Amino acid sequence: xxxxxxxxxxxxxxxxxxxxxxxxxxxxxxxxxxxxxxxxxxxxxxxxxxxxxxxxxxxxxxxxxxxxxxxxxxxxxxxxxxxxxxxxxxxxxxxxxxxxxxxxxxxxxxxxxxxxxxxxxxxxxxxxxxxxxxxxxxxxxxxxxxxxxxxxxxxxxxxxxxxxxxxxxxxxxxxxxxxxxxxxxxxxxxxxxxxxxxxxxxxxxxxxxxxxxxxxxxxxxxxxxxxxxxxxxxxxxxxxxxxx
Numbered sequence: 001x002x003x004x005x006x007x008x009x010x011x012x013x014x015x016x017x018x019x020x021x022x023x024x025x026x027x028x029x030x031x032x033x034x035x036x037x038x039x040x041x042x043x044x045x046x047x048x049x050x051x052x053x054x055x056x057x058x059x060x061x062x063x064x065x066x067x068x069x070x071x072x073x074x075x076x077x078x079x080x081x082x083x084x085x086x087x088x089x090x091x092x093x094x095x096x097x098x099x100x101x102x103x104x105x106x107x108x109x110x111x112x113x114x115x116x117x118x119x120x121x122x123x124x125x126x127x128x129x130x131x132x133x134x135x136x137x138x139x140x141x142x143x144x145x146x147x148x149x150x151x152x153x154x155x156x157x158x159x160x161x162x163x164x165x166x167x168x169x170x171x172x173x174x175x176x177x178x179x180x181x182x183x184x185x186x187x188x189x190x191x192x193x194x195x196x197x198x199x200x201x202x203x204x205x206x207x208x209x210x211x212x213x214x215x216x217x218x219x220x221x222x223x224x225x226x227x228x229x230x231x232x233x234x235x236x237x238x239x240x241x242x243x244x
Contacts, residue, residue, distance in 0.1 A: 039093075046087055049081050050081055054105065067102070071098060079094075110131070111198075114131075114144060115182070123200040123202070125196070125199075128145060149195045156198060159178065159184055181203035185199045
């Protein structure tokens with residue numbers, strides 16, 4: 001085969017439509033989205049009922065020292081609510097509900113996985129349904145949420161009560177610290193118009209280096225060089241701005 005024919009054949013193959021590449025990606029079927037929404041609505045209803053049940057037995061649950069014993073006790077509560085109302089849940093959904101209750105009793109509920117994520121530097125709760133985080137200098141919304149305003153208030157109380165602090169209508173703002181040193185600010189009505197608000201500035205176990213901050217785009221190398229010269233010259237330095 002001549003070179004000219006080989007080039008022509010290669011061009012024909014390149015121009016031929018690629019069936020695999022042109023095959024469109026099908027969006028999720030409306031029925032599938034509706035089914036997921038229905039399941040989440042069902043789980044939300046169960047969570048509300050569990051919230052009331054757990055709150056009525058909260059003091060006795062706190063007295064349970066062994067995590068396994070607590071998990072078994074909460075499993076009994078979950079199973080009782082499911083059976084009493086005839087809820088149809090899967091094994092995975094049941095385990096998820098039990099795990100959430102363990103976090104509610106022994107931790108800070110929806111905040112626990114966010115606090116455990118070392119890539120997150122700030123957590124912002126603007127009412128029960130709007131939770132944001134800061135990761136590598138960027139703000140993003142996450143799927144975490146609270147059941148209602150009372151749920152957020154309960155977590156605030158969980159944070160501040162061991163510190164002897166309080167928050168109410170007469171004192172609607174409070175500052176606190178978590179055991180790891182993370183800074184907490186909470187605001188409720190009448191100062192907040194969107195429901196209870198929590199801001200947590202996490203204490204990093206591994207502080208950022210100058211190279212990290214340059215990589216994040218927080219500052220330039222020239223800025224840090226200027227600060228270094230100011231410090232070496234023992235000049236007064238004034239720093240202002242948000243902590244984010």
